[in-house]
Amino acid sequence: VRRLLRQFQPDIVVGTGGFVCGPVLYTAAKMGFKTLVHEQNSLPGITNKFLARYVDRVALSFKGSGHHFGKNETKTVLIGNPRASxxxxxxxxxxxxxxxxxxxxxxxxxxxxxxxxxxxxxxxxxxxxxxxxxxxxxxxxxxxxxxxxxxxxxxxxxxxxxxxxxxxxxxxxxxxxxxxxxxxxxxxxxxxxxxxxxxxxxxxxxxxxxxxxxxxxxxxxxxxxxxxxxxxxxxxxxxxxxxxxxxxxxxxxxxxxxxxxGMPNASRDLVDELLRLTGQKN
Structure with missing residues (x-):
């Protein structure tokens, strides 16, 4: 993962939960890349709860689910699910x-x-x-x-x-x-x-x-x-x-x-959040 990230030099790394994205997002955050995880469910999975400590932003799909991330709730933003768009x-x-x-x-x-x-x-x-x-x-x-x-x-x-x-x-x-x-x-x-x-x-x-x-x-x-x-x-x-x-x-x-x-603008809002994190949108 470290080798791939050094080669690709992403502006931001996005994960959606699951064991595969765990080491990728963790490593990206440790290397200083901007990071975001998107939680689709109201009850977050173990990978995203772990990653919340390290990533820059946690995008939520359900209103009121941020408390599941404990002290990292301050990193959460309600986006919705891009499938809606x-x-x-x-x-x-x-x-x-x-x-x-x-x-x-x-x-x-x-x-x-x-x-x-x-x-x-x-x-x-x-x-x-x-x-x-x-x-x-x-x-x-x-x-x-x-x-x-x-x-x-x-x-x-x-x-x-x-x-x-x-x-x-x-x-x-x-x-x-x-x-x-x-x-x-x-x-x-x-x-x-x-x-x-x-x-x-x-x-x-x-x-x-x-x-x-x-x-x-x-x-x-x-x-x-x-x-x-x-x-x-x-x-x-x-x-x-x-x-x-x-x-x-x-x-x-x-x-x-x-x-x-309904949150029909979820795709646009997610892109806007990515741009904000990378300094490309005021």
């Missing part, structure tokens, strides 16, 4: 996007996904509530995950056209922007997308992550009324369907709460 700039025709998936106008669209590989517990709950969905007044896009798709299709059988099952959606933010409600995990990038787009959500945090940080992530949305929370161990088809109905009934209020948390 990417989805904020989406230019799509909402009607055409819905039609691309076969959804008609006039019905609320609910999108359910459990991450890129799908989430078995979420999938099971959706299958259980499917009979009620068929009688409901809303459309559903159910993204199962590639490895679960065939099994889910065989179990569900034929469904109305307003219910679509997909193994994966490569441009998911496009259809999210055209939806009225999202059911998902509560990873940092997902929440940045939801708040920027002002989407009500039912969040089911993954219990398989370090220090249960997804539930901590979700808490800020739940506390402000932007989201409803169902823990995976409490998840059933009936409870999920009831949460969907409740969220759709409060859609406008939840959407406003989500938008209030």
């Amino acid at each position: 990417e989805v904020a700039e989406l230019q799509i025709n909402l009607t055409e996007e819905r039609q691309r998936f076969g959804f008609e106008e006039g019905r609320p669209l609910v999108v359910i996904y459990g991450g890129s590989r799908g989430a078995p517990a979420i999938n099971e709950a959706v299958v259980d509530m499917m009979p009620k969905v068929e009688q409901a007044g809303w459309s559903l896009l159910f993204v199962t995950g590639q490895i679960h798709y065939d099994t889910i299709v065989s179990r569900v059988g034929s469904v109305p056209e307003r219910i679509q099952l997909r193994p994966f959606v490569y441009d998911l933010p496009n259809i999210l922007k055209a939806s009225q409600l999202v059911i998902s995990r509560s990873g940092a990038s997902t929440l940045a997308e939801l708040t920027t787009l002002g989407l009500p959500s039912v969040l089911i945090p993954s219990p398989y992550v370090t220090e249960n940080h997804q539930e901590v992530n979700a808490s800020s949305l739940v506390e402000t009324g932007a989201s409803l929370l169902i823990r995976e161990q409490e998840l059933t088809g009936e409870r999920l369907f009831d949460a969907c109905e409740k969220a759709l009934a409060q859609q406008q209020k939840m959407s406003e709460a989500a938008l209030a948390l």
